[in-house]
Amino acid sequence: MGGDELALEITVLSAESLPDPSSCSFSSSFLHLLFPQQQRLRPYAALSISNSDGDGDDDVYRTRIDEEGAHNPTWGDTLLLPVGPAFLGADAAVNLSVLSQSCCRGAGPALLGSCRIPSADVFDGLRPASARRRLSYALRSTPHHHHHRRPCGVVHVAVRALGRCVDQLAPPPLPPPQLGWARVAVGIPVAAGGHEMVSGGSSRDGRFAYEESFLCHSYSV
16 A cells, blocks of 8 residues: 555454344245254455445455354454545445355355444544544344344444545545434444443534443453
């Protein structure tokens, strides 16, 4: 990456309370009935860029498959996502999906849940964009009927921006509020370990955005 290029360094730390693949789609349910012993959870995360101009990076960046964590996987994989000036727009975000790779030959992965990391969560004007933030997001399903979205666990990430003069960039406008469950969930408070943990979202509009020093848990990053 050149000194003038802008990029996001995203470490996909872990996820918890992931659903079974059989509950995510009809095809997964059918495979689970035929081969129940082969439908164990093999989760990984896939990330892509969605810019404010409607265009996005065709590249998909993914973590390794966690073969042992099942519903509570741990990755700790760091991915470098190049972004352009359009990422500083109001609707720009990183799309993050958690999927499970099927054990059946020829079968595709099952989508377990997804969320968005808005650019405003990184370029928030509260701390330097180059400072590492640990954020947690509620994952939501994406069924055919949007009003039937259901919770699908939580994903934890650490994010920072890289590039020359990155800390002098103006924060992007806030995205429009996400009302109800009609869209991918952003900034939803989630309970973890008996404590209230706050997920990503900018506090400039009263939504929940607390970096590691403000989380109810004490994180070392």
